Structures are given as structure tokens and as C-alpha cells.
Amino acid sequence: MGIGMRAFGAVTLAVGVSCHAFAAEPVKIGMITTLSGPGGYLGEEVRDGFQLAIDQDSGKLGGVPVAVEVEDDGLKPGSAKDIAQRMLSGEHIKLMTGIIFSNVAGAVVPDILEAGAFYVSPNAAPSSFAGKDCNKNYFVVAWQNDALHEAAGEYANKLGYKKMFILAPNYQAGKDSLGGFKRTYKGEVAGEIYTKLDQTDFAPELAQIRDAKPDAVFQFEPGGLGITFLKQYVQAGLMEKIPMVLASPSMDARTLGAVGEAALGVQVASHWNSDFDNPANKQFVAAYEAKFHRTPTYYAAMGYDTARLIGSALKSVGGDVDKADAFRAALRKADFPSVRGAFKFGPNQHPIEDWFELKVVKGEEGKPILKTVGTIYKDRADAYAAECKM
Amino acid sequence: MLLAEQILNGAQFGIMLFLLAAGLTLVFGIMGLINLAHGSLYMIGAFAAAWAGNATGSFLTALLVGMGAAAAIGMAVEAVVLRRLYARDHLDQVVATFGLILFFNEAATMLFGRQPLFARMPPWLAGSVELLPGVPYPAYRLAIIAVGLLVALALYLLVARTRLGMLIRAGNSDREMVRALGVDIGLIYTLVFGLGALLAGLAGVMAGPVFSVQVGMGEQVLILTFVVIIIGGIGSVRGAFIGALLVGMVDTLTRAFLPGLLKALLSTSEADAVGNGVSSMAVYLLMAAVLLWRPRGLFPAHG
Numbered sequence: 001m002g003i004g005m006r007a008f009g010a011v012t013l014a015v016g017v018s019c020h021a022f023a024a025e026p027v028k029i030g031m032i033t034t035l036s037g038p039g040g041y042l043g044e045e046v047r048d049g050f051q052l053a054i055d056q057d058s059g060k061l062g063g064v065p066v067a068v069e070v071e072d073d074g075l076k077p078g079s080a081k082d083i084a085q086r087m088l089s090g091e092h093i094k095l096m097t098g099i100i101f102s103n104v105a106g107a108v109v110p111d112i113l114e115a116g117a118f119y120v121s122p123n124a125a126p127s128s129f130a131g132k133d134c135n136k137n138y139f140v141v142a143w144q145n146d147a148l149h150e151a152a153g154e155y156a157n158k159l160g161y162k163k164m165f166i167l168a169p170n171y172q173a174g175k176d177s178l179g180g181f182k183r184t185y186k187g188e189v190a191g192e193i194y195t196k197l198d199q200t201d202f203a204p205e206l207a208q209i210r211d212a213k214p215d216a217v218f219q220f221e222p223g224g225l226g227i228t229f230l231k232q233y234v235q236a237g238l239m240e241k242i243p244m245v246l247a248s249p250s251m252d253a254r255t256l257g258a259v260g261e262a263a264l265g266v267q268v269a270s271h272w273n274s275d276f277d278n279p280a281n282k283q284f285v286a287a288y289e290a291k292f293h294r295t296p297t298y299y300a301a302m303g304y305d306t307a308r309l310i311g312s313a314l315k316s317v318g319g320d321v322d323k324a325d326a327f328r329a330a331l332r333k334a335d336f337p338s339v340r341g342a343f344k345f346g347p348n349q350h351p352i353e354d355w356f357e358l359k360v361v362k363g364e365e366g367k368p369i370l371k372t373v374g375t376i377y378k379d380r381a382d383a384y385a386a387e388c389k390m
Numbered sequence: 391m392l393l394a395e396q397i398l399n400g401a402q403f404g405i406m407l408f409l410l411a412a413g414l415t416l417v418f419g420i421m422g423l424i425n426l427a428h429g430s431l432y433m434i435g436a437f438a439a440a441w442a443g444n445a446t447g448s449f450l451t452a453l454l455v456g457m458g459a460a461a462a463i464g465m466a467v468e469a470v471v472l473r474r475l476y477a478r479d480h481l482d483q484v485v486a487t488f489g490l491i492l493f494f495n496e497a498a499t500m501l502f503g504r505q506p507l508f509a510r511m512p513p514w515l516a517g518s519v520e521l522l523p524g525v526p527y528p529a530y531r532l533a534i535i536a537v538g539l540l541v542a543l544a545l546y547l548l549v550a551r552t553r554l555g556m557l558i559r560a561g562n563s564d565r566e567m568v569r570a571l572g573v574d575i576g577l578i579y580t581l582v583f584g585l586g587a588l589l590a591g592l593a594g595v596m597a598g599p600v601f602s603v604q605v606g607m608g609e610q611v612l613i614l615t616f617v618v619i620i621i622g623g624i625g626s627v628r629g630a631f632i633g634a635l636l637v638g639m640v641d642t643l644t645r646a647f648l649p650g651l652l653k654a655l656l657s658t659s660e661a662d663a664v665g666n667g668v669s670s671m672a673v674y675l676l677m678a679a680v681l682l683w684r685p686r687g688l689f690p691a692h693g
Binding site for chain 1: 499603606611666
């Protein structure tokens, strides 16, 4: 806990001796992310995806040398604030990214924006910053938090489920998730349960689900909670009888590895999947697997996209982030090949993107994989864009 | 029918807690040591078993490796670190064993990475048994109940009927006198600690296929384990058994039925909010009530 991790991109070498005219100091990028604790793999994925983009460009992004400073926030908003303060005032970093959890983002992002720096989010996107508190220097590459649950609600409609049982942990993101789901889901809610954040045994909830006889279950139990829930759901013999719809954070390549065959048949709403058939994605997945020997999760994909977006903007200002207006305008254009395929920013600088139906099936080697089976939404914007006055 | 199923769930959760609490209460009661790192031994059992299970595909091997690793590491930690702490006050013990938690969590991260591990379920326990018509109950959970009852019986026989048990009880009431009589109390402490670690490892192995095997999994159950031994009375295996069942039942039944019952009195959203709030406090309310009635727990081991 609180164990700082420092990893400088091996980039300083890129400052050539021969070409003083162009080789300014590398652009510093501050990455505050969660690397320790049960959620630690999420930050690890974002960091690795981001670093892959830099390595592919031999220490540069958009042809501009960059130096990334990575720090672990330990999922503590307080320590993340301290790190941000040091990066902003001590090291005069103008460009930051990396935060995974919305409660950390809620504490840190206002500090970054007040200091006049840019923040490009690879994951966390709480509703306030998408609506009334939107900011011209704040960009989100992944999504708006509610969008994933809205997409899951629409997926349930499409699958024809008339009666759903929904559950999530009793904290802000859990409440947002059930709220987002109910915003688009048109059928009846047969039961709604808030579980404890430190819960290890879900048997009582499973018995209630069996008793309510719903068409399907939607749950937002992130990380280890979700793994526990899925295992116990299958062991209780519920998976054959009551199918499950999930938002993407509840089922990624790593979760799948821990759950194993128990996850077969689960239906997931997501904005990215490793099997997307576009050139940017194919080369990303191949390069990531070659380097890290594991299937990338969407966290890695978003880290990669974030780096390439930053690269596209750095290129257009020649690496001078102090040209803030030009840099911002270039970010807004989103002129980079996203691994998702179609991607652009809405008026609140959150994504307008497509959402897809994924399903866990048996892969070629017999191991379960996530397979894209259809489209939920085309060019979906978020629910808060109208409240944003920029 | 739902009630019967939930009672079974409560018993199963209670027995899971008992496996952890039995070791902790022996160590706490006999050696006077507060060991926060007990949860780490549980984690070691789960990780070692998941690793061995994935490497060999055999649940029996996983079981032996998991329990063996927890017991061996437990006894090593006792000899290297904890032995120096018996004479110190409880605060020093809490700080030192908290340090051990950090150490083991980081070590597990370095060895296994940050993502949760896959733990194999033995195929012959993967199915479910229809105990009541229409209510299939997972066979693995029934196995947990059976193992827990066996452990309870074995511990009872060990403590009440054997020479080692007699020494444990004697050490519990007056360790100076036991030492004066020429018994190697240090050896007994190491054995008791190893037994506690073995049980924690067993709990970890059993938990693997049901829970998420990840760094920090021990801390999730540690607090409830302490509640169990405080309710049961520190140092008493019988108390740990009854306390664990009580905690398991109360936790499960309030979570399952309180929101529903409150809906008869309040509006739906209020009933949900109050029900959720009270059911997550229920175990601690139970502990407070027991302590008011019997300040030393239900079955205090010291005379």
C-alpha cells in the first residue's frame, strides 16, 4: 500500500546529440493509475497499452519524444491528489492521464484542470464531468460511465428479456449502474439487490434470484466480487436456467481466465473486443500478445487509444503543449485510427461510439473467449452532453 | 422452502468461518497473540492450492499442497517473527502482524501477479444435489459443511481427549505453571500455531473454487473471523463453532429476508435502504448484544 512505482519510458535516449534544433526536452506525461490492491491489474493494463504505443513509435508519440512518469494511487483519492500536486507544481507536467476509478478521478481531475493542464481519461468518466462540470481541457477516450449500463439495458431488450433481476454493490458506482440499466431497459424489474462491497458469499442472493424466477440477471459486481458471484452462480445450477447480461467491466479477458468455463454463455455489452476486424485493432492485439503474452483487456485497448490520440495532437503542435488552443483543437479532431473502428468526440469531449453484443463461447483451443456477435448501438452519445456548456 | 435453503446457506457460511476462527481462537487464547496475519495464511493456502491444482489437475494434490504450504509458512513465521512478540503488548503484535499482511500481499503479487487466479473445482463435486424438490444445492457446499463438521469433531477430540490437548488446556489457564512442570511450552506454541495455520490453509483451499483467489482475500474475512471468536469467547473451540454458526446464520438470514419483511412496513425504496443498512450491521449488533449479556463471550475459555 502506498508503494510508489516509478517507471520512466526509456525515452530520454531519444534526445539526439546531433539535431539540437529539433530535439527539445521530451514532452512529460503524468500517469496516475491504480497498480496495487485487487484492482491493480486494471492500471497495469492501461499502463502497458499506453507504453506499447510509445514503444512502437520508438520512444515517441506522433513523432514527438515523450517521457511518461507512472505513479500508483493505490485506489486512494488522497494519495492521488498528492501525486498530482507534485507532478503539476513540482515538475510542471501539462498533460496527465491514467486514472481508473471514478472516486479518484472526482478528487484529482479538478486540481489538474485548475492548474491549466490537460487530462485525457482512459477509463473513469463520472457523470458530473460529462454534464454541468465539463471542461475544455478534459477528454475521455473510453466512455461515459453510465453508457455501459445503458448499453447492457438495451442488449437485454434486444434479447427479449421481459423480467430481469438486477444487483450491484452498495456504493456510488453500483447505484449508477442499476440506474443506467433501468434508463434503457423496458421490461419489468423482478428484484433489485444491493450487496456489500466486501461480500464473499452470495448464496442468499442466489436463493432470492431462484425464487423470483426472472428471464435473466444483470449484475455489476466488479473485479473479484464478479468472479466470486459467477462461480457461485454456476455452482448453484442457475446458469443453465437463467442467462446473464453484463456490462464490460464485469467480464474481461483476465476475469475470464479466473472464472474459466463457468462463464460460458454470458452476454456482455462492450465498446471494444479483442476480435474486432479492423487493421488498427489487429496489429494492436498481435503486438500486445507478442510483448506481454496475454490477451489485452479493454483497459489496455483504451490505454493504447489514449496514447495514440495524444500522439495525433502532439504531432499537429510539433510537441509544444503550451500551444494549448491548437493542442485542444487537435485532440478534438480525434485524428487517429481507434482500435474500436469508428470513434469521435461529442460536444462534451466524451466519445460517440458504437456498442457491441459479446458472448462468452468456447474458443479454438477449448478455452472460453469473448466473441463479438452483434451491434447494440451505432454512434451512441451519452445522456449528459446536453447539460454541458463549454 | 426458500427459508430452508437460506438456513443451509447460513450454516455453510458459518462453517467456512469456523475453519478460520478455530485456528485463530487457539492462537489468541493459548498464546495470547493477536495474529492479524491469520488471513494471510488463508490466502497462502488458496494460492498454493490453485497453483498446484492448475499444474497437476488433481484436487487431492492441491489440498495437500495448500494445507502444507500454509502450515509450513505458518510455523516458519512463528519461529522467525512471532516468538519475539509473546511477551510484548497487544499493540506491538498488531503492528507486527499487520506488517506481515503487507509482506505476504506483496509477495503474492510478485509471484502470481495482480489478477485473480483460477481455482479448479474437483469434477466429482461440481454438480448439485436436489435436497428438496426444485432446490438443487451445490455438492461442493455440502462438502464444505461435511469437512467443517469433521474438523470440529477432530478438534474436540484433540483438545478434550489427548495428552497434547491437556497441555494446550493447561497452557491456556497457566502457562508459567506448565513451564515450571518441565513442559517445553515453546514447542507446544509452535505446534498450536502450525495447527491454526493448517486449518487456515484448509479454509483457503476449500474457498478457492467458490470465492475469488486474489491478493487481499484474507483481509475480507478476517474481521468476521474476529467477530466470531469474540462472540464465542476467546480461546474456546466450542465457542468458535457456535459463534461461527450464529454469525453465518444472522448474516445470511438478515440479508435474505430483512428487506422483504420491511417492505410490509415501509415504502419499497426506504425498505431497501433500511434493510441493506441493518443487514450489513446485523453481525456487529449481534456481537454488541452478546458482549452486553456476557462480556467474555458465550464460552469463555479462561476460568
